[in-house]
Amino acid sequence: MALPNLPSNACPISEVGEVRIDQAFLGSCTNGCLEDLEIGAKVIEGKRVHPDVRLIVIPATPTIYKDAMEKGILKTFLEAGAVVSTPTCGPCLGGYMGVLGDGEKAVSSSNRNFVGRMGSPKSEVYLANPAVVAASAVAGKIVHPDDVQ
Amino acid sequence: MTTQGRVWVFGDNIDTDGIIPARYLTTFDAEELGAHCMEDVDPEFPSKVKPGDILVAGKNFGCGSSREHAVLALKGAGIAAVLAESFARIFFRNAINTGLLVLEADGVRSILDAGDTVRVDAKSGTIVNETRGRSLTAKPVPAFIQEILDAGGLMEYAKKKLQTDAR
Numbered sequence: 001m002a003l004p005n006l007p008s009n010a011c012p013i014s015e016v017g018e019v020r021i022d023q024a025f026l027g028s029c030t031n032g033c034l035e036d037l038e039i040g041a042k043v044i045e046g047k048r049v050h051p052d053v054r055l056i057v058i059p060a061t062p063t064i065y066k067d068a069m070e071k072g073i074l075k076t077f078l079e080a081g082a083v084v085s086t087p088t089c090g091p092c093l094g095g096y097m098g099v100l101g102d103g104e105k106a107v108s109s110s111n112r113n114f115v116g117r118m119g120s121p122k123s124e125v126y127l128a129n130p131a132v133v134a135a136s137a138v139a140g141k142i143v144h145p146d147d148v149q
Numbered sequence: 150m151t152t153q154g155r156v157w158v159f160g161d162n163i164d165t166d167g168i169i170p171a172r173y174l175t176t177f178d179a180e181e182l183g184a185h186c187m188e189d190v191d192p193e194f195p196s197k198v199k200p201g202d203i204l205v206a207g208k209n210f211g212c213g214s215s216r217e218h219a220v221l222a223l224k225g226a227g228i229a230a231v232l233a234e235s236f237a238r239i240f241f242r243n244a245i246n247t248g249l250l251v252l253e254a255d256g257v258r259s260i261l262d263a264g265d266t267v268r269v270d271a272k273s274g275t276i277v278n279e280t281r282g283r284s285l286t287a288k289p290v291p292a293f294i295q296e297i298l299d300a301g302g303l304m305e306y307a308k309k310k311l312q313t314d315a316r
Contacts, residue, residue, distance in 0.1 A: 006162060093171040093214065114164040114213055117171070121189040 001142070002127035005115045013132060013144050020052075021105050024137035025118075026082075026130050027058030028092045028110035034059075036109060037068045040134035041076040043145050049081035050140030056091055056098045057084045082137070094119040107136045150250060150271040150290075150298060152229045153279070154203040158263045161207035163190065165214045165240065169222035182218055183225025200227035203269065205261050207233065211240025220247040230269050232257045232276060232287065245294055248302030252276070254287030271295060 001016055003009045026032070026040045037059060049055045057077045059065040065087055068074050074084050083097075091098040092110040100106055100119030106126070108118065113125035126142060135145040167190045169182055176182065187194040204223065210233035211219060220243045223231065230250035234257060244251040250271055257276065260283040261267055268277045274289035290298065300306035 093166070093174075095171060095174075112164075112166075112213055114166040116189050117166050117213075119172075121170070 001132070002113060004113055004124040004126065005117075007112060007127060009113075013128070013142070016126070016142050019105060019107075019126065019142040021107050021126075021136055021141060022053065023091075023098050023100065023104065023106040023108075023118075024049075024053055024055045024133050025058075025091045025098065025106060025108040025110060026055065026077075026133045026137075027060065027085075028108075029060050029089075030111045031109040031130060032058055032060030032064065032087070034064050034067050034071075034073075036130040037064070037073050037077075038071070040109075040130040041073045043131050043134035043148065044080045044082075044138060045076050047080055047138045047148065049137045052140050053137050054098055055080070055082035055134075055137040057082050058090060059084075059087050061087050080138075091118055093117060100125075107133050107142055109133045150295065151269065152201070152203070152250065152271075153266065153268040154201040154229050155199065156261050156263055156265045156267050157194070157198070157202060157204050158258060158261065159187075159190065159204065159206040159210075161234075162209045162212055163206050164212045165216050165219040168211065168219040169216070171214075173222075174216065174218055177218070177221065179221045179225030181225070182222035183227065186222040186226040186228075195226060198226045198228070201229050202227060203267050204228050204231045205233070205257055205267075206231065207258060208235045210234075210236050211244070212237035215239045215243070217243050217247060220244050220249050224249055230271075232261075232267075232269065234258070245297055246303035248298055248300070248305070250290075250298055252287040252290070254285060256285055257287070260285055271298065 100123035102122040131145040265280040274287040277284040
């Protein structure tokens with residue numbers, strides 16, 4: 001994990017403590033590969049996104065989008081209550097979709113979490129791998145994937 | 150290139166979202182970007198910064214995204230040079246390519262305080278605190294980089310060079 005507000009502010013998930021989240025973002029150019037999506041889908045399969053959380057999934061490229069569709073990965077996410085969007089810049093830099101408001105917290109598989117990176121300067125971004133992002137989306141708070149199995 | 154100006158001091162890891170937040174990336178207009186430069190780091194900066202001011206920072210200045218807007222915003226705000234203990238590499242090249250003087254100056258924060266007047270000589274790397282009489286030597290700017298800066302950035306430099314070569 002990387003805690004707000006620096007990617008190098010890293011710590012094991014066991015030290016994060018109780019962090020309730022408003023948004024989980026699985027994707028970006030950096031960590032939206034087919035493998036990332038597969039890992040997230042495996043964690044979330046048969047489960048539901050927590051009612052207080054927006055789970056946004058964005059494959060890194062149109063090719064990955066198509067491959068994920070053919071493999072049924074996108075269906076798994078949609079059935080869990082996630083939204084899947086077009087490969088392009090978006091939530092990672094507070095561009096569009098899921099722009100964080102004041103006081104909101106997000107867990108994200110992207111790679112930057114500076115002040116205001118995903119929206120309001122009063123929001124916070126925790127960086128994590130796709131498995132943790134998917135698990136946290138289900139739990140409504142940052143958790144290890146083992147905690148939702 | 151020699152420049153003299155009033156000093157602003159910032160800390161380590163000033164990122165490009167801090168220099169110009171993503172919500173303003175809808176324009177390439179330097180002046181418009183400058184009006185919001187550093188506002189999430191210091192809300193008073195855009196209204197108090199004056200043309201010719203010099204920004205001093207710690208380690209890893211300009212980390213984060215590759216946005217050229219970060220340099221444009223600083224230029225639009227009137228910043229004449231950035232002196233930092235170290236720079237993130239993409240910002241560093243963006244700055245040179247866009248014609249903003251950047252000098253890597255180890256220990257620069259130990260000789261300069263906010264509001265001081267500093268004189269910077271890019272060629273020799275000399276940084277002099279005119280207010281307190283302290284100085285240090287930064288990494289000088291190599292001659293070919295100096296040429297790019299003098300031209301006002303890489304595009305202008307290339308245009309000039311093509312014109313000269315065509316003669």
